[in-house]
Amino acid sequence: MIHTSELSFKYKNSDTLFRFPEIDLDAQDSLLILGESGIGKTTLLHLLAGILKPDSGKITIHDTDLNSLTRSQMDKFRGEHIGLVFQKKHAIPSLSVYENLKTRLFFSDKHIDELAVDTVLEQLNLKACKHKNINEISEGQLQRLGIAMAVIHQPKVILADEPTSSLDDKNCNMVINLLKEQAEKNNANLIVITHDHRIKHVFQNTITL
Numbered sequence: 001m002i003h004t005s006e007l008s009f010k011y012k013n014s015d016t017l018f019r020f021p022e023i024d025l026d027a028q029d030s031l032l033i034l035g036e037s038g039i040g041k042t043t044l045l046h047l048l049a050g051i052l053k054p055d056s057g058k059i060t061i062h063d064t065d066l067n068s069l070t071r072s073q074m075d076k077f078r079g080e081h082i083g084l085v086f087q088k089k090h091a092i093p094s095l096s097v098y099e100n101l102k103t104r105l106f107f108s109d110k111h112i113d114e115l116a117v118d119t120v121l122e123q124l125n126l127k128a129c130k131h132k133n134i135n136e137i138s139e140g141q142l143q144r145l146g147i148a149m150a151v152i153h154q155p156k157v158i159l160a161d162e163p164t165s166s167l168d169d170k171n172c173n174m175v176i177n178l179l180k181e182q183a184e185k186n187n188a189n190l191i192v193i194t195h196d197h198r199i200k201h202v203f204q205n206t207i208t209l
């Protein structure tokens with residue numbers, strides 16, 4: 001469950017004040033946030049992830065008011081409950097696929113459940129490259145690893161920043177289906193921000209900034 005109200009934000013070195021529309025999601029709802037380049041989509045995603053703090057307004061995720069958390073409490077909350085799929089892939093190149101997943105679990109304070117790791121690898125068709133280094137896997141495998149790293153700790157919320165805009169139609173559909181599937185399996189909210197209108201039909205709820 002995610003609720004935001006009267007959110008606004010301004011970068012310190014800028015005069016632009018971003019004001020964001022209300023978001024109101026029940027358990028397991030998904031949401032697509034559309035908007036042209038530079039409108040503030042990533043900024044909103046970073047507010048929802050608690051990476052940025054709003055100048056005004058409130059964000060509540062599963063009954064936790066993000067404003068009430070200190071920086072370190074927010075880092076812990078994010079590590080445990082939020083899964084982030086980044087525009088730029090965030091795997092550590094010197095580690096294997098498996099070691100990257102283990103590292104992600106370490107940051108969420110969850111113990112390493114080997115069965116859960118294997119299940120996610122299986123679901124995302126990554127089992128064959130479990131022990132390969134990041135520089136030995138394909139772009140598509142790296143993309144799927146990004147999703148695996150966002151869901152391995154079974155977050156309440158999955159936030160994805162432009163997960164499809166650089167992909168062809170086939171891979172675009174695959175990535176969106178994987179994200180939706182993983183959100184359903186974890187009973188998580190999925191929020192995707194994009195300017196990619198190809199995925200509009202897949203979401204019940206959309207907001208245009």
Ligand SMILES: Nc1ncnc2c1ncn2[C@@H]1O[C@H](COP(=O)(O)OP(=O)(O)OP(=O)(O)O)[C@@H](O)[C@H]1O
Binds near residue numbers: 011
């Ligand atoms: N750290 C920052 N300091 C100052 N301005 C910033 C900062 N980060 C982003 N901006 C500016 O804020 C505006 C919104 O950026 P944001 O990345 O949220 O847009 P976006 O809608 O996600 O764009 P895109 O689709 O191109 O990724 C842009 O004009 C950007 O230059």
